[in-house]
Amino acid sequence: MISVTIDGKKTQVPVGTTVLKAAEMAGIEIPTLCDHPQLTPYGGCRLCLVEIEGARTLQTSCTLPVSNGMEVRTNTPRIHEARKFILTLLFSERNHFCMYCQMSGGDCELQNAAYGEDMTHWPLQPNWQPFAVDGSHEHIVLDHNRCILCRRCVRACGELIGNFTLGMSERGSLSMLAADLDVPLGESTCVSCGTCVQVCPTGALIDRASAYLGREADAERIKSTCVGCSVGCAVELVVRDNQLLRVEGDWDGPVNAGILCQVGRFESLKDARQRIVTPLLRKNGTLKAATWEEALSYLSDKLKPLAGKNGDGVAALASTRLPNETLYAFRQLFAGKLGSEMVTSIEEGVTVNAAGRVAQELGGPFEGDLDALKSADCVVAIGADLVDNHQVAGFLLRRALPNGTKLVVIDPFENGLHDLADYSLRPEKGTDYDLLKGLMSAIISLGLTQSEPADLATHTPEEVSQTTGVPAATIRDAAQMIATSQKPTFIFGKGVTRQESPQVLKALIELARLVGALDPERSAIIGTKGQANSTAAYMYGLDKPFEINGHQAVYLALGDDKVSQRLLKRLEKAPFIAAQASHASAVTAMADAVLPVEMWAEQEGHYLNLGGRLQEAHRGLSPPPEAWSNVKVLDAIATRMGYILDTNWQKALHDRVPTTRFSK
Amino acid sequence: MTKPKIASDWLAACAGCHMSLLDIDERIVEIAKLVDIRATPITDLKEPDEGGVDVGILTGAINTTTNEEVASKMRERCKILVSLGDCAVFGGVIAMRNFFELEDALRRAYVETESTDEEGKVPSSPELGVPTPVRAVHEVVDVDVFVPGCPPDADVIYYVLSELAKGRIPEIKDRNLQWH
Numbered sequence: 001m002i003s004v005t006i007d008g009k010k011t012q013v014p015v016g017t018t019v020l021k022a023a024e025m026a027g028i029e030i031p032t033l034c035d036h037p038q039l040t041p042y043g044g045c046r047l048c049l050v051e052i053e054g055a056r057t058l059q060t061s062c063t064l065p066v067s068n069g070m071e072v073r074t075n076t077p078r079i080h081e082a083r084k085f086i087l088t089l090l091f092s093e094r095n096h097f098c099m100y101c102q103m104s105g106g107d108c109e110l111q112n113a114a115y116g117e118d119m120t121h122w123p124l125q126p127n128w129q130p131f132a133v134d135g136s137h138e139h140i141v142l143d144h145n146r147c148i149l150c151r152r153c154v155r156a157c158g159e160l161i162g163n164f165t166l167g168m169s170e171r172g173s174l175s176m177l178a179a180d181l182d183v184p185l186g187e188s189t190c191v192s193c194g195t196c197v198q199v200c201p202t203g204a205l206i207d208r209a210s211a212y213l214g215r216e217a218d219a220e221r222i223k224s225t226c227v228g229c230s231v232g233c234a235v236e237l238v239v240r241d242n243q244l245l246r247v248e249g250d251w252d253g254p255v256n257a258g259i260l261c262q263v264g265r266f267e268s269l270k271d272a273r274q275r276i277v278t279p280l281l282r283k284n285g286t287l288k289a290a291t292w293e294e295a296l297s298y299l300s301d302k303l304k305p306l307a308g309k310n311g312d313g314v315a316a317l318a319s320t321r322l323p324n325e326t327l328y329a330f331r332q333l334f335a336g337k338l339g340s341e342m343v344t345s346i347e348e349g350v351t352v353n354a355a356g357r358v359a360q361e362l363g364g365p366f367e368g369d370l371d372a373l374k375s376a377d378c379v380v381a382i383g384a385d386l387v388d389n390h391q392v393a394g395f396l397l398r399r400a401l402p403n404g405t406k407l408v409v410i411d412p413f414e415n416g417l418h419d420l421a422d423y424s425l426r427p428e429k430g431t432d433y434d435l436l437k438g439l440m441s442a443i444i445s446l447g448l449t450q451s452e453p454a455d456l457a458t459h460t461p462e463e464v465s466q467t468t469g470v471p472a473a474t475i476r477d478a479a480q481m482i483a484t485s486q487k488p489t490f491i492f493g494k495g496v497t498r499q500e501s502p503q504v505l506k507a508l509i510e511l512a513r514l515v516g517a518l519d520p521e522r523s524a525i526i527g528t529k530g531q532a533n534s535t536a537a538y539m540y541g542l543d544k545p546f547e548i549n550g551h552q553a554v555y556l557a558l559g560d561d562k563v564s565q566r567l568l569k570r571l572e573k574a575p576f577i578a579a580q581a582s583h584a585s586a587v588t589a590m591a592d593a594v595l596p597v598e599m600w601a602e603q604e605g606h607y608l609n610l611g612g613r614l615q616e617a618h619r620g621l622s623p624p625p626e627a628w629s630n631v632k633v634l635d636a637i638a639t640r641m642g643y644i645l646d647t648n649w650q651k652a653l654h655d656r657v658p659t660t661r662f663s664k
Numbered sequence: 665m666t667k668p669k670i671a672s673d674w675l676a677a678c679a680g681c682h683m684s685l686l687d688i689d690e691r692i693v694e695i696a697k698l699v700d701i702r703a704t705p706i707t708d709l710k711e712p713d714e715g716g717v718d719v720g721i722l723t724g725a726i727n728t729t730t731n732e733e734v735a736s737k738m739r740e741r742c743k744i745l746v747s748l749g750d751c752a753v754f755g756g757v758i759a760m761r762n763f764f765e766l767e768d769a770l771r772r773a774y775v776e777t778e779s780t781d782e783e784g785k786v787p788s789s790p791e792l793g794v795p796t797p798v799r800a801v802h803e804v805v806d807v808d809v810f811v812p813g814c815p816p817d818a819d820v821i822y823y824v825l826s827e828l829a830k831g832r833i834p835e836i837k838d839r840n841l842q843w844h
Contacts, residue, residue, distance in 0.1 A: 099750050099757060099814035104844035111843060118837045120810035121753045125803055128762040 002068040007075055019061035019072055020048055030074050031083065031113050033090075033201050034150035035062040038251060038258055039159055045150050046086050047113060050074050058082055084117050092124040093173075094131060095145035101203045102212045103146075109201035110148060131176075136186030139208055139266045140197055142177070147204035149175050153196035160259050162398025165190045177204070191387075192262035193395065198248050209269055210238070210245040219245055222620040225607050226264040227321050227532035227600045230351075231370070231392045232609030233260055237601055237620030244269060244601055244621055255370060255609060261391035268600070271560075273583035277624045280594040287594065292626070292636070299578055299593055300640040306552060307338045307641075315342035315551035315574075318542055319561035320531040323605025323617060326630040327533065328649035330557050331540045333634050337643040342544065342551060346558075346567060349543025351494065351530035354502040355659040356538055358509060366509065367660040368489070368524020369611030373397055376524075378406040378485030382432065382508060383495015387416020390528045390610075393491070406485065408478050410435060411495055423478035427468035432495070436507035438464030438472075439479045440514055446476070448483035450516030456507050457514075488517045490525040497527065527659065529610040531561075535660070536608040539653045548573050556580070556587060559630050560599035563587050580633045596627040603629060608653070612660030668829060670719045671703040671712035672748075673738055675731040676758045676798065677724025680815040681749035682706060687818035688825075695822070698829035712741040719744045719828050725751040725758040726804050730793030739805035744828065747807040748821070750814040750843065752800065757814075759798040766795055811836055812843045 001012040004022050011026045018041060023030050033045040041062040049058035053071035058079065061072070073079070090096070090110065098104040098111055106112070131144035149168070154177070157166040165188050169178040179188035197205045219240040226233040226247070234253025238245045247265050251258035279295035280287040290298075306313040316334035318327055327345075335343040349356075359365055373379065373396045386394030394417070401407060401420060409421040410432055418424040427435040440457035441464075443449055461472035461479075482488050490512050496504050512518050512525045529535055537543065548554065548570060556563075556571075556579040563571070568586055571577060577591040582599040602623040607615050623629075628636070638645045653662070674682060682705060686692070695701070702717055703709040712720060720742030726732055739745055750756040761769045775784045801807055811824055811834075820840045827834035834840075 095763070097750075097754060097756070097759065098843040100760075105842075114843070115841050118841065120812060120836045120841065121747070121800065121802065121807075125755065125800060126759075126762075128797075130763040 002066060004066045004068075004070045004072060006072040013066055017066050019050060019052075019059070019064045019066055019070070022066050023050075023061065023072070023074060028074055030061050031116050032062060033109055033113060033148065034152060036152050036155075036199055039152060039155040039199070042151055042155065045090075045148065047083055049079060049082050049086075051076055051079060080117060083113075084119060087114050087117060087119060088123050090148050091122045092126055094129070094147065095126060096202075101146065102206060102215075103203040105215050105217070107216045108203060134185050136184035137190065137192070137208075138186065139192055139194060139262070140185060140190075141206050141208055141211065142185050143204055143206070144176060145204075146202045147177055148202055149177070150201060152199040152201065153177065153205055156195045156199045158399075158402070160195055160399060161191070161193050161395045162401060163189065163191055163193070163395075166196060191391070192266060193260060193391070194262070194265040195249070195259050198258070207246050209266070213243070213245050214240040222618050223250055224601075224618045224620060225532075225615040226260065226268070227607065227617065228261070228263040228268060229390050230529035230532060230534050230610040231255060231390050232532065232607055232613060232615050233264055233392050234615070235260065235264060239620045242622050255611070255613065256392050259392060259395055261395070263391065271583070271599070273585065275624060276581060276584055276588060276594055276596040276627070278596060278626045280588075280591075282592040287589075287591075292628075295593060295595060296636055296640045299637055302553060302576065302578070302593075303338065303555070303637070304641045309552075310339070310341055312550040312552055313340050314338055314553045314555055315546070315548055316340060316344075316555045316557070317546055317567075318345050318537065318557040319559045320345050320347045320534045320537045321561045321600065322533060322557060322559045322630055323603065323607055324533065324536045324649045324653070325605050325647070326557065326559070326634065327536055327540050327542060328647075328652055329631050329634040329638075329645050331542060331652075332645045333638050333643065334555065335541070337638060337641070337645075342547065342549075343542065344544040344546050345537040345542040346546075346561065346563065347530045347534055347537065348545050349538060351497050351534045352527070352538035352659065353543050354497045354499070354505045355527045356543070356656065357502050358505055359657045359659045363657070365612070365658050365660050366518060366525060367611070368526055369613070369660070369663070370396055370526060371611070372487070372489045372524035372526065373400055376400065376405055376487050376489035378408070378482055378488045379491060380408045380410065380482060380488065381417050381491045382410040382493070383497075383504075384491050384493025384528050385411070385413075385415040385417065386491070386493075386528070390493070393528060393610075397491070406481050408482060413495065422481060423474060425470050425474065425478060427470050431464075431468040433504050433507055434459065434464040435468045435470060435475070436504065436511055438468070438470075438475045439482070440507075440511050442476045442479035443483045443511075443514055446480055446483060448480070449514050451513055456510050482511075483515050485515075488512070488515050490517060491528065492525070493528040494530075527610060532609075533607050535610060535612065535658075536653065539608065539656055539658060541656065546570065552576060553578065556591075557630060557634070558587065559597060580630060582627065595633050596624065597630050597633055598623040598627050602627070605631070606649070608662070610660070612658060612662045614662060614664050667698060667700045668718035668831070669700045669702050669713065669716075670721065670825070670828070671717045671738070671742065672705070672721035672723070673703070673712070673734055674705050675722060675724030675734060675752070675801070676727030677749065677751045678757070679705075681723035681752075684813075684815035684818050685821050688822040689818070691822050695825050695829060698826065712738055714741070716741045716743070718742065719746060721746045721748050722801050723749045723752050725755045726796065726799045726801060727758055727761075728793035728795050730791070732796070732804055733793070735801055735805050744808045744833070745801075745805065746809040746811060746824065746828070747801045748811045748824075749816055750812055753802075753810050753812040754843075755798050755800045762798050770795070809834060809836070812841070814844055817842065
């Protein structure tokens with residue numbers, strides 16, 4: 001620790017702390033514009049200038065590390081004069097007229113900075129040069145007129161997302177924010193994660209959907225968890241008058257630390273499906289509105305007689321987007337009380353089963369958490385296209401690459417990661433098992449094993465190159481890269497888990513063991529899983545392949561989920577379908593009873609992410625008056641049939657051997 | 665002690681600032697007790713007294729040579745000049761015109777607007793003066809007090825007027841400082 005005096009206040013800070021951070025720790029506020037807590041200090045806007053005793057000129061506090069005994073002043077006439085001058089120049093550069101900007105009135109950091117300096121007017125008038133407004137992007141509007149060139153977006157795009165779409169063109173007064181080689185944003189390599197919008201201090205980058213719909217002061221922020229996929233990003237729902245204005249990444253989120261992907265930030269708001277607002281019962285061939293009372297009686301009469309029937313009773317399917325509370329109630333009602341054998345999820349266990357079986361054989365969890373990507377120096381991605389899905393996991397990986405993290409991609413199929421890989425291995429379809437054997441054999445022959453040689457290392461790179469089509473030299477080089485890294489981390493996805501046999505996964509685990517990656521202290525092996533609650537669905541035993549066979553009824557707890565064409569085809573054969581769903585769909589159209597439920601932004605509940613992290617979803621919007629929570633519907637049906645469901649969902653999570661350690 | 669004289673005028677503006685002044689509601693009676701309200705766009709007297717006033721208030725941006733003359737006259741005849749509202753302080757919405765060619769802006773406004781018939785033409789009466797680039801008032805004459813806002817809140821205007829009435833220069837900061 002070293003000591004620093006700021007505005008007469010003496011304080012101790014760790015070595016390397018910037019003056020800005022030290023001031024913050026001492027409770028002294030220094031205005032900033034280009035600085036952002038999640039981004040590397042840049043020192044571009046000069047607003048954070050401070051006086052340092054003994055220094056000739058004012059210094060940017062965001063980039064200046066504290067030295068022992070330093071004396072700092074943040075509140076002198078000289079500093080205020082400098083800040084006003086900086087702001088005056090900023091306002092004169094482009095069009096910063098507040099009266100027709102959606103950020104005005106609290107949301108604009110530039111305006112707030114001017115208020116902070118009691119600026120009543122602009123000493124210099126703007127130069128009246130019009131700049132382009134780039135409206136080419138589906139979700140984002142880039143208004144160069146409002147840009148102050150602080151480069152927060154540029155740094156966010158590179159440092160947080162690893163996408164490097166945004167940069168600057170030209171220099172000095174001609175500097176302009178540019179996408180790629182100065183193409184329209186909508187035609188660029190932008191992945192629509194929207195992080196640039198979230199960090200923009202002015203109205204230069206705005207979200208098309210929520211622009212002008214309300215200021216921060218008019219809206220409420222509700223912390224929740226994204227249910228777009230199993231990564232489980234922490235989000236903030238920005239809500240005004242029961243309208244979801246936008247979704248932002250929660251900077252305090254343990255998994256995503258503020259970043260989101262297109263699915264979580266933008267797609268989740270674009271649901272154009274029609275809401276189901278009342279229970280519906282099929283009468284004389286058509287669905288008619290009914291009361292809850294009628295619907296519950298009807299279902300109870302239909303389902304109760306099917307209790308205890310095996311194979312010709314009720315088959316039940318639940319979405320993996322539903323929270324733990326619902327999935328647990330679902331299992332109790334259909335597997336427990338009604339005694340059905342066919343109780344599963346719409347993922348049918350595909351994304352977790354293989355890992356689950358391996359965990360059972362190993363007698364404990366073997367998977368790690370995405371946190372491992374922060375320190376991994378070599379990542380092996382197999383059958384996981386993190387550019388296409390589980391994108392935030394992809395961002396965490398991609399942003400590590402410029403820091404020297406190596407990437408080996410194994411996937412016979414098109415995969416966005418191939419282009420980013422140090423070694424992109426594309427074995428012939430169905431030969432990834434052979435390839436892994438070759439990699440292991442190469443590691444052993446290189447003498448780089450961290451543990452006992454593996455039984456599976458039966459084929460040399462030369463031999464497997466015959467079947468896989470991957471050159472032996474490439475296999476050796478990739479093996480060397482993996483084996484010589486300090487913290488190798490393995491990510492496997494659908495390409496591995498959807499295979500019938502868990503042999504590829506077992507080979508991968510063997511490979512990981514060989515290079516010491518099964519030691520959680522050193523590194524990790526991570527499965528991407530599927531939807532938001534794939535892991536919990538597996539833990540509750542909702543993992544069977546779904547078959548209707550002789551079942552007389554199908555109960556579908558769909559929530560706000562969509563059903564695949566494959567599943568829809570199978571459902572067509574069902575003699576009777578009851579569905580609890582938030583939106584109308586092909587499934588509800590063919591159902592005999594439809595029960596209206598809450599959608600993701602309306603619900604309360606828990607989710608278990610791919611790394612075993614138990615997270616909370618919270619209600620941001622009030623549901624339509626007749627839409628019940630998913631768990632309440634199941635409870636009501638059970639009660640009507642004379643059953644009582646317990647709420648020990650937490651305890652039941654431990655009924656099986658988990659693939660990952662649980663954490664909060 | 666005689667009551668301080670106050671005059672106001674508007675330049676290129678939407679009249680919203682004067683509307684906001686009226687929004688101080690019955691408090692205008694208090695103001696009237698403290699000050700002598702002279703020429704304003706909403707009183708009979710249209711020009712500030714030749715003998716001068718204590719406080720002159722201008723709303724709106726400088727848009728034409730006529731605006732320049734009005735602003736200069738107000739500056740000459742008042743002791744304290746207040747620039748009220750975003751158009752006067754910054755150029756405001758009016759200043760959007762500066763991002764276009766003058767001819768284009770005039771044609772758009774007087775000829776091409778959807779509600780204009782074939783008779784539409786750019787007016788050229790000498791009373792209107794000659795259009796100039798749009799400027800904030802302080803670009804043309806010295807300003808003593810800036811009160812931004814589009815329009816400034818009635819409470820802010822009341823604060824400004826009551827301070828001036830008591831012979832003090834209002835301090836525009838914190839809650840009273842609003843650019844929008």
